[in-house]
Amino acid sequence: MTLLQLNAVGHVYLGRPVLEQVTLQVNQGEMVALVGPSGCGKSTLAQIAAGLIIPRHGQVERGYARCAFVFQEPRLLPWATVEANVALGLSGLPVARSERRARVAAACDRVSLEEGDWQKFPSQLSGGMRQRTALARALVADPDFLYFDEPFTALDAALRRRMQHLVVATASDSGKGGLFITHDIHEALRICHRIAVLDRCGHGILECVAVPETPGHRSEEMIFETARRLISDHPLFAVVEEHDERRLA
Amino acid sequence: MGLAYRAGKVGRFLWSGWAGLSGLAVFAAVWQLGAEAYGSFVLPAPAETIQALFRLAADPDNRILVLSTSLRGIAGFSLAAVIGTMAGVVAGYHPAIMRLARPQVTLLIGVPPIAWIVLLMIWFGMGAGTVIATAAIAASPLVFVGAAEGIQTRDRGLEDMARMAGLSWLARLFQISLRQMLHAVFPALVMALGTAFKAAVMAELLANAGGIGGALANARSALDVEAALAWILLSVTALISVEYGIVQPLRAEAEAWREAAQPWGVRR
Structure with missing residues (x-):
């Protein structure tokens, strides 16, 4: 079953095309990584797919009932406690107060947020705890599709690895669909079932590669070897390693 | 909590x-x-003025005058808070309306309150209506600017997050946008409250509408500087009571998270 279908999607910012002819399909139970150099339009594409931006061209078909979005920054309400921030993910759902509390507690447990931290404000949390709160907010309503827009870029290596395991355990391995934006090929190999490479100028998906084995069951050796092979042997993946942002026209 | x-x-x-x-x-x-x-x-020396203040405050009729001015100031402030906030929110959301409203705000701020008092005395007569309207007109531009600034500088990323979390536009307005606006509105409300009290006392004095302004007019005609200073102190005391009895507790309640965000050593 197709949960997300992008057909020839294109978008323009201030008269300058940033995306053209992008076609992508995400099926149920599949986490697809979208990689590409900085500035190629990955985040714009994710926001178009999620409905935050209306595309200039093409169609977006969404086959899921409920989705959630984990942004690059945690985007927590600074005036709300961890518990209230996580409960925001249940907005619009007819959930009784007692069930709401239970679901918030379960979501916090899933991302290893201790009960003593649930009444804290975001300013009292570390960067990792804030991002875990954002993840809990995304998971609390049990969405059938998840968008991740480079959610762990600002975290240190150890914390990023821990968060990646958390995503694998809570999303990639649970039959949900998802689109994971990253420019880290190792992260994509660790979390996703398929890797789509976006052209450096946003002119379509250049290649879509299926990753062997399932997320969570891949060894570190396999991940590093596959990453090395993809980058050195596959010319299309070379763009992922480019650090220069696309120049403004 | x-x-x-x-x-x-x-x-x-x-x-x-x-x-x-x-x-x-x-x-x-x-x-x-x-x-x-x-x-x-x-x-007169501060001690003499404070003694005069206690003498004035001991008289129940004077306490009624202070109460009447306070109620007029609060009524004008409340009108300014409601109208200014609503207009500021609309202007903050729509840049075109903001461009149209800017000259009106400049006009409201630029016209001296005495001019409004003359007009309002003609329209509303010499009673409480003139005093309340003067206070509201003097205070509303401040609230308007604060509310519009708060809405314009809101974090739109939070609104996108709320949209993805499933909040309706009305829920986003009340739970996200208006909440973010508070950081700019509360300082504006504090300024507006002081302006409303000042304008109310001035309108009472010029329109001969009783209250503290009326008592100040009497002190002026009797050249009683001690009483005049004591009435001014009473008016400031009434203002401080309203600010620290109503506005600041509301602010502390709504912005409790800011205290948590302050580093240790700054809190006390």
């Missing part, structure tokens, strides 16, 4: 009053110097 937390918060707030009192003491010292330099006919 238990009882102990609230008691601690109130205790810290009261304790922080020492800093304010020490500031007032410096002001009183400068006042005393002025009184000694010019004599008590021109500028």
Whole structure:
């Protein structure tokens, strides 16, 4: 079953095309990584797919009932406690107060947020705890599709690895669909079932590669070897390693 | 957020009053110097003025005058808060409306309150209506600017997040946008409250509408500087009571998270 279908999607910012002819399909139970150099339009594409931006061209078909979005920054309400921030993910759902509390507690447990931290404000949390709160907010309503827009870029290596395991355990391995934006090929190999490479100028998906084995069951050796092979042997993946942002026209 | 937390918060707030009192003491010292330099006919000493204040406050009729001015000031402030906030929110969301509203705000700020008082005396007569309307007109531009600024500078990323979390546009307005606006609105409300009280006293004095302004007019005609200063102190006391009795507690409740965000050492 197709949960997300992008057909020839294109978008323009201030008269300058940033995306053209992008076609992508995400099926149920599949986490697809979208990689590409900085500035190629990955985040714009994710926001178009999620409905935050209306595309200039093409169609977006969404086959899921409920989705959630984990942004690059945690985007927590600074005036709300961890518990209230996580409960925001249940907005619009007819959930009784007692069930709401239970679901918030379960979501916090899933991302290893201790009960003593649930009444804290975001300013009292570390960067990792804030991002875990954002993840809990995304998971609390049990969405059938998840968008991740480079959610762990600002975290240190150890914390990023821990968060990646958390995503694998809570999303990639649970039959949900998802689109994971990253420019880290190792992260994509660790979390996703398929890797789509976006052209450096946003002119379509250049290649879509299926990753062997399932997320969570891949060894570190396999991940590093596959990453090395993809980058050195596959010319299309070379763009992922480019650090220069696309120049403004 | 238990009882102990609230008691601690109130205790810290009261304790922080020492800093304010020490500031007032410096002001009183400068006042005393002025009184000694010019004599008590021109500028009575702070102690004499405070004694006069207690004499005035002991009279129930005077307490009614203070209450009447306070209620008029609060009514004008409330009108300004409601109208200014609503107009500011609309202008903050729509840049075109903001461009249209800017000249009106400049006009409202630029026209001296005395001009409004003359017009309002003609429209509403010499009663409370003139005083309340003057206070509202003087205070509303401040609230408008604060609300519009708060909406314009809101974090739109939070709105996108709320949209993805499933909040309706009305829920986003009340739970996200208006909540973010508070950081700009509360300082504007504090300014507006002071402006409303000042405008109310001035309108009472010029329109002969009773209240503290009326009593000040009487003190002026009797050349009673001590009484005039005592009435001014009473009006400031009424303003401080409203600000610290209503506006600041509301602010503390709505912005409790800011205290948590402050680093240790800055909190007390």
